[in-house]
Amino acid sequence: MKFYPQREDLRQDPTRGGPWFNVDVKVGGRLIFSSCGNNDKPFNRFVISKEGLFPIIQNIISYDAEISRNQNLVSDIAQTINNEKSKVFEGYIITHFWLGSHNDNTAVSLVNLLSVADITGRSGGWIEAMLMRIVSRQGNGAMAPDTRNFVISHLVEVGAGDSENSRYAIHLLALFAGAGKVDLKSYVDEEKRQRLVTNYQKFDTKILSPREKSEFERQLMIN
Numbered sequence: 001m002k003f004y005p006q007r008e009d010l011r012q013d014p015t016r017g018g019p020w021f022n023v024d025v026k027v028g029g030r031l032i033f034s035s036c037g038n039n040d041k042p043f044n045r046f047v048i049s050k051e052g053l054f055p056i057i058q059n060i061i062s063y064d065a066e067i068s069r070n071q072n073l074v075s076d077i078a079q080t081i082n083n084e085k086s087k088v089f090e091g092y093i094i095t096h097f098w099l100g101s102h103n104d105n106t107a108v109s110l111v112n113l114l115s116v117a118d119i120t121g122r123s124g125g126w127i128e129a130m131l132m133r134i135v136s137r138q139g140n141g142a143m144a145p146d147t148r149n150f151v152i153s154h155l156v157e158v159g160a161g162d163s164e165n166s167r168y169a170i171h172l173l174a175l176f177a178g179a180g181k182v183d184l185k186s187y188v189d190e191e192k193r194q195r196l197v198t199n200y201q202k203f204d205t206k207i208l209s210p211r212e213k214s215e216f217e218r219q220l221m222i223n
Contacts, residue, residue: 024049056086063089067096077109078116087120094123097130104147107134111154114165124168131172135181152176156187160195170196170203177219178212184219197222 030051048057063080081090093113097106110127113119119127135143135151143151152173159169173196176182188196197220205213216222 023047030054053088056088060089060092064092064096078113081113081117081119090117090120090123094126098126102130102134104134104144107131107143107147107151111151111158114158114168115154117165118163119165119168124165128168128172128175132175135176136179152182152187156184156192156196159199160188160192166199167203170200171207174208174212174216177215178209180215184216188220193220196220 029049048054077093081093097110100106107130110131113127114124131151135148137143155169155173157169159166159173173182173184177184184196200216200220200222208216
């Protein structure tokens with residue numbers, strides 16, 4: 001086993017402090033070692049001594065093996081996140097999608113996550129980025145009309161709902177409106193429009209470009 005000194009780790013990976021950062025090494029203690037990618041880079045390794053994290057990491061390893069054999073498990077991912085109630089597991093799921101194929105099936109799974117799962121802020125940002133990339137595809141890789149309708153309809157439902165995920169849905173809808181990817185009037189009735197407007201008024205519009213803001217407000221008839 002190679003050991004990368006703490007000081008060298010900090011130089012090579014100052015944001016995370018290297019694989020041995022905050023590891024409690026003691027006689028009789030247990031550790032989990034992980035290595036991925038290029039083994040010559042210490043930041044592709046991590047070492048964990050907090051035994052409270054061991055069960056969820058073992059669950060992730062088992063789940064990863066299962067999902068590689070049965071992709072149908074993807075449809076149940078949102079409920080699995082809620083059942084696990086772990087940011088570690090949530091991070092694994094988001095990374096699974098980020099490293100995979102960004103296709104129509106991915107878009108359906110991601111919008112289902114926003115519809116059902118309790119998503120944290122960092123994961124919400126990754127979901128936004130992936131959905132924006134998929135919706136923006138053109139040519140032969142363009143999203144199928146049925147998939148687009150499914151995604152937009154679900155985003156409208158989430159954006160008009162009461163969950164914390166409404167902010168991610170509203171942000172995405174504003175991005176799509178600004179890019180000319182959606183006409184919200186085709187997806188909302190008056191009740192949904194009013195609920196979207198109410199949630200939008202709580203939304204931090206500073207993160208929107210002038211075009212995104214004006215077009216979203218125009219489509220929802222916000223004066």
